[in-house]
Amino acid sequence: MQKWLGEMGRSLRSIVYPHCCTACGSNVLPAANGICTHCLQQLPRTGFLQQRDNPVARVFWGRLHLEQAAALVWFQQHSAVQHLMHGIKYGGRKDAACQLGRWMGGQLLNSTWLRQIDGLLPVPLHASRLAARGYNQAACLCEGIAQVCGLPLILSAVQRQFATSTQTRQHRKARWNNMKQVFAVQNEGLLCNRHLLLVDDVITTGASLDALGQQLRLLPGVRLSVCCFAYTAPH
């Protein structure tokens, strides 16, 4: 009940005060921001950017060859990160997604990652979901990263052909099978002979990223890395 009231309170506040913090509800933040300074500083960082062999890299072992892979913060239930993910996915908080992207860009700039990356590729949303949400949160993350790092943003080179159903309860193997052929390359010219950084908001089993990567690696000269905002271990 308390949790429900908390959710209600946050939702109501976001209607009354559209510029409140997506994570804690504080309204002490600039109009362009979606997250307050305190919450941004308190994000539970993984340190994976500095750790080549990390749990996100291991998700893809034996499936998809990646140059490097990481997620920047830990996802936990009932945490500020969960409020953020919920807000950017279902609460219309595009401002928070773009701000998180700028924060990710800052983290990437402080790492050795960007030396070889040629472009940013958000995991595409299906057109019907994009129409319903009004934006692709992964593309917003990329916009923020691009603003900070100056890397090209590659949009509309790949299309998501099916709106996959909610997969949270599916077995890992079923998820992988369900994801085959979900993505279709539309514009090879934007992708060939490039080192692409695939970006998504959260990674659990990596099924979407793996399916996308499998299509991209069929193209000549493509190299791939993965960077997500949050990581949650599959259970």
Ligand SMILES: [Zn+2]
């Ligand atoms: Zn906050």
